[in-house]
Amino acid sequence: MERIDTNSRAYFLLISAGHWFGLRLDLMASLLTLVTAILAVAVRNTIDSSAAALSMTYCLTIVDLFQWAIRQSAEAETYMTSAERVHEYGQLLREDGKEKHQRKAFIQPPNDWPSRGIIEFKNYTFRYRPELDPVLKNLNLRTESKEKIGIIGRTGAGKSSILQALFRLVDQTAIAGTILIDDIDISRLSRDSLRSHLSVIPQVPILFCGTLRYNLDPFKQASDEECLRALEAVQLKH
Ligand SMILES: Nc1ncnc2c1ncn2[C@@H]1O[C@H](COP(=O)(O)OP(=O)(O)OP(=O)(O)O)[C@@H](O)[C@H]1O
Ligand SMILES: [Mg+2]
The missing domain is CATH 3.40.50.300 (P-loop containing nucleotide triphosphate hydrolases)
Known part of the structure; x- marks a missing residue:
């Protein structure tokens, strides 16, 4: 229960931070719209009314766009953790590489x-x-x-x-x-x-992607008859 609480606590923080950030972005975008509106009124004699309307429309669409762009970049960063993990596995030393390193005579x-x-x-x-x-x-x-x-x-x-x-x-x-x-x-x-x-024979059964034949004999060392006999021995053959 304690672990579920800890997990929920972190999740709650993530969601709250997300919403708080969204609110701040909305405020910024609204501020931009307000400034544009004031400017449009202030310079009403020098610019076209159509140009003023166009800039107001752009400002309104920016509200959504802002949120979307920030969320996407945050998501990309989160997904990059997975890429990092794959990269880390790629850097692992091979087991036989380690053995060679030790220069042991086998x-x-x-x-x-x-x-x-x-x-x-x-x-x-x-x-x-x-x-x-x-x-x-x-x-x-x-x-x-x-x-x-x-x-x-x-x-x-x-x-x-x-x-x-x-x-x-x-x-x-x-x-x-x-x-x-x-x-x-x-x-x-x-x-x-x-x-x-x-x-x-481990506790947890694992099947590899591929045919049943491949799972039975991945290195192709046994004949079909031997595979069938093995299946029969474990009562999997009908
Ligand atoms: N990869 C690992 N790294 C660190 N500690 C591990 C690792 N695997 C198991 N342990 C620890 O070693 C101890 C023995 O685990 P083990 O899996 O051998 O138990 P088991 O007797 O097989 O249990 P079960 O009946 O659940 O299969 C446990 O305390 C476990 O936390
Ligand atoms: Mg075990």
Whole structure:
């Protein structure tokens, strides 16, 4: 409720400021009309009555035009925030670029890695950014080959963070401890080879734009039969 209040407060201020600004603009335009009218009366002997009428009409249209122009320029400025955001994403360093920068020697895992699937966390401490508190603190966990485990915890306990850790999705500078998969320390693999050997079914389903076939097999590695078999296995084929 408090957050809704904070949001409404900001929105109210925005609307009030908009209306106040509109009023000021109207006043300015009215002042201009008044000055034009007075001048037209003052110089009535030297100018045509048609010229006076024309300048009055222009003044009246300026009232609307003024408001419109200012609102448009304010809107353009607001939309520019989005452009700025896109620009910022464009400037982000690529992950592999960062790795090259560190000049680490990566090892190449065997093609069938991980064949046993033994996952071991050793004194693993995970945080999203160096200045934040750790989400996983000193985690020690070993799952054996072919073991199925469930991890239970209230929301925000750090269940999804374990998956982020397995895929090395966050900045590694703030992370302590090691994760071994089939006795290979995953920090010694390149991100590409690590991620191509693991798979995850996330909480939130995401479909990419394109065909169902593309979503099933984006890198075109499987045959049609294999795709159909996968669909059948999850009872999506009729
Ligand atoms: N990208 C992020 N940056 C900073 N903190 C994050 C980020 N993602 C999650 N957190 C924090 O890490 C903690 C653990 O979150 P996590 O998503 O792992 O929880 P969860 O156990 O999966 O919860 P849920 O059951 O809701 O899925 C939470 O306190 C959350 O606020
Ligand atoms: Mg989660």
